[in-house]
Amino acid sequence: xxxxxxxxxxxxxxxxxxxxxxxxxxxxxxxxxxxxxxxxxxxxxxxxxxxxxxxxxxxxxxxxxxxxxxxxxxxxxxxxxxxxxxxxxxxxxxxxxxxxxxxxxxxxxxxxxxxxxxxxxxxxxxxxxxxxxxxxxxxxxxxxxxxxxxxxxxxxxxxxxxxxxxxxxxxxxxxxxxxxxxxxxxxxxxxxxxxxxxxxxxxxxxxxxxxxxxxxxxxxxxxxxxxxxxxxxxxxxxxxxxxxxxxxxxxxxxxxxxxxxxxxxxxxxxxxxxxxxxxxxxxxxxxxxxxxxxxxxxxxxxxxxxxxxxxxxxxxxxxxxxxxxxxxxxxxxxxxxxxxxxxxxxxxxxxxxxxxxxxxxxxxxxxxxxxxxxxxxxxxxxxxxxx
Amino acid sequence: xxxxxxxxxxxxxxxxxxxxxxxxxxxxxxxxxxxxxxxxxxxxxxxxxxxxxxxxxxxxxxxxxxxxxxxxxxxxxxxxxxxxxxxxxxxxxxxxxxxxxxxxxxxxxxxxxxxxxxxxxxxxxxxxxxxxxxxxxxxxxxxxxxxxxxxxxxxxxxxxxxxxxxxxxxxxxxxxxxxxxxxxxxxxxxxxxxxxxxxxxxxxxxxxxxxxxxxxxxxxxxxxxxxxxxxxxxxxxxxxxxxxxxxxxxxxxxxxxxxxxxxxxxxxxxxxxxxxxxxxxxxxxxxxxxxxxxxxxxxxxxxxxxxxxxxxxxxxxxxxxxxxxxxxxxxxxxxxxxxxxxxxxxxxxxxxxxxxxxxxxxxxxxxxxxxxxxxxxxxxxxxxxxx
DNA sequence: AGGTTTTGTTCGCACCTAGAACATAATCCA
DNA sequence: TGGATTATGTTCTAGGTGCGAACAAAACCT
Numbered sequence: 001x002x003x004x005x006x007x008x009x010x011x012x013x014x015x016x017x018x019x020x021x022x023x024x025x026x027x028x029x030x031x032x033x034x035x036x037x038x039x040x041x042x043x044x045x046x047x048x049x050x051x052x053x054x055x056x057x058x059x060x061x062x063x064x065x066x067x068x069x070x071x072x073x074x075x076x077x078x079x080x081x082x083x084x085x086x087x088x089x090x091x092x093x094x095x096x097x098x099x100x101x102x103x104x105x106x107x108x109x110x111x112x113x114x115x116x117x118x119x120x121x122x123x124x125x126x127x128x129x130x131x132x133x134x135x136x137x138x139x140x141x142x143x144x145x146x147x148x149x150x151x152x153x154x155x156x157x158x159x160x161x162x163x164x165x166x167x168x169x170x171x172x173x174x175x176x177x178x179x180x181x182x183x184x185x186x187x188x189x190x191x192x193x194x195x196x197x198x199x200x201x202x203x204x205x206x207x208x209x210x211x212x213x214x215x216x217x218x219x220x221x222x223x224x225x226x227x228x229x230x231x232x233x234x235x236x237x238x239x240x241x242x243x244x245x246x247x248x249x250x251x252x253x254x255x256x257x258x259x260x261x262x263x264x265x266x267x268x269x270x271x272x273x274x275x276x277x278x279x280x281x282x283x284x285x286x287x288x289x290x291x292x293x294x295x296x297x298x299x300x301x302x303x304x305x306x307x308x309x310x311x312x313x314x315x316x317x318x319x320x321x322x323x324x325x326x327x328x329x330x331x332x333x334x335x336x337x338x339x340x341x342x343x344x345x346x347x348x349x350x351x352x353x354x355x356x357x358x359x360x361x362x363x364x365x366x367x368x369x370x371x372x373x374x375x376x377x378x379x380x381x382x383x384x385x386x387x
Numbered sequence: 388x389x390x391x392x393x394x395x396x397x398x399x400x401x402x403x404x405x406x407x408x409x410x411x412x413x414x415x416x417x418x419x420x421x422x423x424x425x426x427x428x429x430x431x432x433x434x435x436x437x438x439x440x441x442x443x444x445x446x447x448x449x450x451x452x453x454x455x456x457x458x459x460x461x462x463x464x465x466x467x468x469x470x471x472x473x474x475x476x477x478x479x480x481x482x483x484x485x486x487x488x489x490x491x492x493x494x495x496x497x498x499x500x501x502x503x504x505x506x507x508x509x510x511x512x513x514x515x516x517x518x519x520x521x522x523x524x525x526x527x528x529x530x531x532x533x534x535x536x537x538x539x540x541x542x543x544x545x546x547x548x549x550x551x552x553x554x555x556x557x558x559x560x561x562x563x564x565x566x567x568x569x570x571x572x573x574x575x576x577x578x579x580x581x582x583x584x585x586x587x588x589x590x591x592x593x594x595x596x597x598x599x600x601x602x603x604x605x606x607x608x609x610x611x612x613x614x615x616x617x618x619x620x621x622x623x624x625x626x627x628x629x630x631x632x633x634x635x636x637x638x639x640x641x642x643x644x645x646x647x648x649x650x651x652x653x654x655x656x657x658x659x660x661x662x663x664x665x666x667x668x669x670x671x672x673x674x675x676x677x678x679x680x681x682x683x684x685x686x687x688x689x690x691x692x693x694x695x696x697x698x699x700x701x702x703x704x705x706x707x708x709x710x711x712x713x714x715x716x717x718x719x720x721x722x723x724x725x726x727x728x729x730x731x732x733x734x735x736x737x738x739x740x741x742x743x744x745x746x747x748x749x750x751x752x753x754x755x756x757x758x759x760x761x762x763x764x765x766x767x768x769x770x771x772x773x774x
Numbered sequence: 775a776g777g778t779t780t781t782g783t784t785c786g787c788a789c790c791t792a793g794a795a796c797a798t799a800a801t802c803c804a
Numbered sequence: 805t806g807g808a809t810t811a812t813g814t815t816c817t818a819g820g821t822g823c824g825a826a827c828a829a830a831a832c833c834t
Contacts, residue, residue: 009819009820016394033781033782072779150723200610224696228693245723306610306615306617336632336634397790424812431793458811460813775834785824787823791821797813
């Protein structure tokens, strides 16, 4: 739970509204009102009042539950057709996607366009975002953008594959939350994937680079400057190979798409060819090598951080599918002896390629599903409604 | 803040009592009632009721504040002479110490005894703990024990230097909270040291081994099996040197007391000689070497985790004092380029050798300064008092 | 069709905190 | 030295909240 706690009887109501709305969202708009009432420890009467207030304010709407059980039928609180939506944007090296998420997490792709990576693409993106925002008005409550590179202080972005350096994204897209793609994939996994319900988990996102995040109780550990998750930049494999990041010997370089392309003698920055390599039996050795290194790195992180579970997204599941054995050997070898009898499992993401968008939507809703966010919504529509 | 939030108007009172008591403790029993009232956002009337209730239940007592300001004088809520205490035990390889901490953190050493490390020492310790607990009854509310080795699931302890393997400490000392010494030193630093007030910090504790913890908002990130903090067991320095932990190439082996002893040709497990080496100019090279490795390791952790600040305790401050330059060179070299312009500072602990005890006391009080802990205290004394 | 079960609805009650009005005790200043 | 000022403690009322009991409703079971 991320609620900070009420102090006055007035805040109590607000906090319980947030708790209820959050529970609806977290459970994918699947839970019945009676389940929510029980799980949140509310009296039935209180729950009725809270649900009513959310419905009155167009935050949720209650639909009949499918029957089959005894007793008076209950309802399923779900997204209101005029209710809040989060805008989620996934900006990849070759393509951007805009989607809208409603309460519960259901995603609708609104727009998708390939691009060449020249800077003016940001203008196109800004225009498209503004267009969708006004088209959906007043429903959008927050917008979040995923970017494939380190982000400092929520502003400055480097995207190595496009040659972008220190782009001030906050100036280009004011009011938009930004996050690293790997961190957001991790967030998605924490909320709606294999990490859900676990206390401490480690998620790795393999693309051109290797990124990831440590997840604690459903939230990624945020770096001081917003640049955590650069988990690939540790010298875990000996060697002094210089890394584009400026350090040397970074293990992440030997795992991602570029490593596969390099090992098989192709040009860099070609994601589709990397996928082919992963799919083709001819390149088993290159994939095995990446899996080797991945195992070494994960073992080191597990030793240091002791997660319950490790999940992989991006190219990770492909590597796992092709070279599980190679990975497992180096993984176990690198573990401290006492961890070997029951090591944290390494599992593929449960979410597929939309993980990053899902994570961005969660990030956006996180700012809304708070006492402040809810207050804004309620006061904004106070003038109109009064029933 | 670690309060989870009230749900009912009844819980509200309890949560506000906890918030107030926690604030008293966190601020070292230095804050005045009017400061606490403001900082917690309470009405003066409410604060009066809460303070009164805490006083009535012998949790705090209010003393006159030193004057000098205008207006009606306020009081300083501090520990009650019959109020709760936490028992903190530091078990080192050669010595154990028992101390009592009162609200606000003031520590009194109750007992201290050198030992040889044979297993019956646990019986002596148990006896001493029981004796002090009954002598102070009914004040002790929790006991926490710091141990110099990894702890699994809060039960099984390995202490390499003593040859202890898989000792079931929960069976030997039922009802006692146990924690790794490095993790508890980190906790102390987070609550009452240099990490206080920072969001994300990294603390390293250098003794025979190298341990530490990542601190988020005042709390160490807890490992899934209680065995996080084994941060020294990553292969960051090349080489295949086997480590007693079962893995190979662990950087922590080249930093601690054993590394210094090895480099200068002495027998292992001699802490006082390690301190001499640190103090003697004749062994500058050995200390420089340890500092080198420490810099490498810290840079890798900073790249991956992005802390605001790195703190060192145990032998760390000594290494820093002697070889700050050597450390700084490898530290900067290992950082990603964009982190170099403003890298997180590396500072010595502000707490000295008592850090581990302080951390144990904080751990114990953490279980008391909760709605549950407070309820237990209040109901326990309900039969007697009623004023 | 009547009994059973589960849930929604209504309402009185106990509890909490805010805030206003007043009391108190220190400093400041003439 | 004594009144003005200021900040804080104390007291009390009002508004708001959730709980829980009693009742109503709507499904399933036999």
